[in-house]
Amino acid sequence: MIYNDTPSHNTTAYNYGSVKLSVYDWLSDIPLPAGQEVFDCVEVRFKNSRKEFFRNVHRLPLQIGDMVATEAISGHDIGTVSLTGELVRIQMRKKKADAESPTLPKIYRKATERDIEIWKEHRAKEVSLQKRSRELAIALGLEMKISDVEYQGDGSKATFYYTAEGRVDFRQLIKDMAKEFSTRIEMRQIGYRQEAARLGGIGSSGREISCSTWLTEFRSVTTSAARYQQLSLNPQKLAGQCGKLKCDLNFELDCYLEALRDFPRTDTKLLTEKGIASCQKVDIFKRLMWFTYEGDFINWHKLTVDQVKEILELNKQKLTVPSLEEYITEEEDTTQKVSPIDNSQEGSLTRFDEKPKKRKNKKKQGGKNTAANDTAPEANPDKERDDNNKEKVIPVAKEKRNNPEGRKPQPENKKPFNNNPQKAINNAQKQEKITPQATNIKKSSRKPFKKPNKTTPKSDE
Template structure:
């Protein structure tokens, strides 16, 4: 829903048209209407329709009468009549299609009390309007803080300033009725403007704020869906969807509006199908319907005594068996009609074709690098300790061998010196004995 010139900048704002999603081509506006009569000229003597459609912040649109006969086109910024003062908006539709939209919205285009378009907005009007728009986020934050201090069970979701800056409308959601009289007094004193509180539903909140849905596209309620039909869980049952609130609920917390898109097709297809309460009478026993596949036009039945074994039957075969049962005739068994027999216990829920170990393999917590380094250091210390123990054992084995060789170190040298001295003394004594004789 964006124009070709809207490219995202570093701050998240559009870089191309610089209009923050409200470009003159009306391509990225919310709830935009395509003017397929824009290239057609009016017949001679016909006057153009004097009402225009003007869009304000988010999805708020109103109709105004062009009493001054201004030459307006889609994308023009105009100053319009308000309850007090004036407001600034952008023209989104002109011509005969405005009459169609007014009939669709049940607005009387002949009513003389319709608000008027004053003029095209001047540069000073646009600058003042832009300053008011820049204050909205700060004021919304302060208003939420005031509501929390007063302990009000409400959520302020959006703030919209009037074009002249004299009034601000606060949109909020709440489960029950909220007494916000003191809140209005505090905000009027703090912001020095007139305050209007407007309660909206959760779907309207999602419509105003916008976002991306689970399908990857922008929310339907904020782009093109203008009416909110009630959605019930029966829509999911008819489409055979699992009743999982996390998958069926949208960003508004309610059931998704897209559940109603294909509901009529399913209801039309189910007209020719037997109901889920269908019972087939056979000689083996009573068979109950377990599952229905609308796309393949098949049904699964199982016996009352053997619910684990399912038998696949086509829609025509079931109708044939029911016709015989109405005549009080029983068929021999479902196996004669079954396309294939199906055993629930042998059903392959997941086939490992890629060699994956488990579907939850990414859910396991990752081990930190520090734990890995600790384990490596522990292994190194263990290796060092075992190496030191081996060296000590080897040194212990060498000790006795050295002692048997006569010791080692200084003790061994002393013993050798003593032996040499004794030998020298004995030799001297033997030499001196003959002289004395």
């Protein structure tokens, strides 16, 4: 058990674990009529789902959440006030407890800090106590399950809650546990539903189970409740944590029974000229029934409840209908059609196995013939803008290749472009022969580069 030492609305209130079977006091803000005294009984909650009624003989100003020391068979116990006022009278009447009984236990006082410390010390031992008691029961070969242990507030007694299929002779077990734990032992047998209510848990809906939060009366649940609600008789789905049928099956049973009163019996037969039809399925929410002909159980015919009643009225008059197909009406598809989306490769595990294809950079050629550009037809302005950008980028890339050291280019006399590839190769080789010392020469003292005497093709000039 996990304890929470955070006080509630007053300084003497402590909460521990999950607050089970909590009650909302909807009369707390309503004052009592003049001359009427506050009801002298209060409801006190102990560990898990155990609750008892006590008389406030000293007229203590108690509120919900206060820790109190209550009367026990021997010694005293520590509990939390869960309800006060006139709602306690209603709860006692509901649980058939006599408010005027002189044997009703009493509340001694509000729990002191010392009482709470002793109570917490003994509560901390309950887990190890339960584990050791199970080992002793297994050693004696007893067919029982010790599901919970509760210490009394003063530590004078320990109550062991267990479940078993039949009677268990645990006299030797009590002797061993009394010798082992040095306290008074009490064994109390509970049912499987009470065990689930004490321990609690999370149901299939994701919420805390009903018997540990608000359900106190356990009504019998039969498989007919599942049949009326058109549920599959799967014991794994219908059974709760207690191993019995879920109590939730009774919650909506009355609504289903009321709706089924307007339905014809499922064993009714429809007489047609094509044959006798029997009911195979019922949809209570849509008020539909499915019928099949005898000998042809593959083809199901869907009819509404009103149509089935109409055919039954004709059968009572000893009249038959030609076939069930005449009563079938096409339903309008009101659902919005959505274009199909291929999600087959969205979550595929092998979508990253294929290596991405590398893009091959095509070699960019130099400038183009100016004469050809002049005679070219007018092109798209966007395309011309892209072409101009490309022509501006090409010389920069070429300069970086020919000038890896980052030297500033020297001004050159603009000459018409020579489209001779051999001359371009020779110029590149000559530039590579320039030594680093030559770069330190001032521009004014640099001599122009002399071209080698080689035969070059005559230009068109």
